[in-house]
Amino acid sequence: MATTFHKMHGLGNDFVIFDAREADVPLDAARVRLLADRHRGIGCDQLIRLSPSDKADLLMDIWNADGGEAEACGNAARCVAALTGAKTIDSAGGLLEAEAGDDSVSITLPPPRFQWDEIPIADPMDTAPVPMAWDVLEGADAVNVGNPHLVFFVDDADAVALGEIGPQIEHDPAFPERINVNVAEVRDGRLKLRTFERGAGLTEACGTGACASAVAAIRRKLLASPVAVDMPGGSLTIHWAPGDPIVMQGAATHVFTGEVDLEALR
Numbered sequence: 001m002a003t004t005f006h007k008m009h010g011l012g013n014d015f016v017i018f019d020a021r022e023a024d025v026p027l028d029a030a031r032v033r034l035l036a037d038r039h040r041g042i043g044c045d046q047l048i049r050l051s052p053s054d055k056a057d058l059l060m061d062i063w064n065a066d067g068g069e070a071e072a073c074g075n076a077a078r079c080v081a082a083l084t085g086a087k088t089i090d091s092a093g094g095l096l097e098a099e100a101g102d103d104s105v106s107i108t109l110p111p112p113r114f115q116w117d118e119i120p121i122a123d124p125m126d127t128a129p130v131p132m133a134w135d136v137l138e139g140a141d142a143v144n145v146g147n148p149h150l151v152f153f154v155d156d157a158d159a160v161a162l163g164e165i166g167p168q169i170e171h172d173p174a175f176p177e178r179i180n181v182n183v184a185e186v187r188d189g190r191l192k193l194r195t196f197e198r199g200a201g202l203t204e205a206c207g208t209g210a211c212a213s214a215v216a217a218i219r220r221k222l223l224a225s226p227v228a229v230d231m232p233g234g235s236l237t238i239h240w241a242p243g244d245p246i247v248m249q250g251a252a253t254h255v256f257t258g259e260v261d262l263e264a265l266r
């Protein structure tokens with residue numbers, strides 16, 4: 001039986017979105033891995049399923065390409081708001097508010113968290129910075145914006161071998177739920193950012209990574225809000241003040257709508 005999906009991306013960070021508000025779309029880790037596979041399936045960084053919510057306009061479930069579930073996805077939230085017109089989105093990472101404009105979508109995320117057990121980190125420790133090092137990367141700030149992030153401020157983000165060191169950090173036993181890894185460079189009053197995503201690897205852009213990195217830069221007084229964040233796939237603007245929710249603004253693009261026979265995937 002054919003199931004409709006929407007292929008969308010936020011600055012090149014791409015998604016397969018199923019709308020299960022009318023009829024269930026059965027997904028499990030194995031099926032997600034097949035759908036996300038760029039050779040055997042449709043191909044995406046994250047797979048999104050929308051279902052009814054009694055707290056918001058809809059509930060967004062998020063799976064990474066490796067089949068693991070994620071609590072938050074900033075770029076997907078913008079795509080979902082653009083696709084459905086939802087003004088409130090429930091997710092495992094908290095309740096999001098959305099406002100879709102002509103060229104961009106704004107998403108308001110709950111205030112960031114910084115305590116070691118809120119990241120989470122396995123043992124009590126400082127989180128700004130965390131007293132840990134991996135090869136040339138050290139002194140990261142840990143920030144939870146619905147999902148867990150480490151932000152390393154570096155002199156040259158392009159020079160970091162993030163594809164090699166990212167998996168070591170993601171899987172370090174210090175992070176019981178694994179972690180997203182960001183390298184951020186302050187340049188010309190903006191943030192240049194590359195992200196190695198938990199469960200998806202290097203992506204063109206990461207909305208929550210941009211939020212976590214902007215928050216860390218504001219806390220370190222490296223930049224003031226709003227922070228412009230430039231990623232390989234494009235830019236986001238992040239507004240934040242200590243104690244407040246985070247507002248992320250940027251583009252959301254619909255690529256095509258298609259159909260897939262979920263039972264036929266092998």
Ligand SMILES: N[C@@H](CCC[C@H](N)C(=O)O)C(=O)O
Pocket residue numbers: 013045046064069070071072073074075076147148180197198199200203205206207208209
């Ligand atoms: N691409 C996303 C983040 C997706 C989830 C992340 N990989 C995780 O496991 O937490 C974004 O735009 O925020």
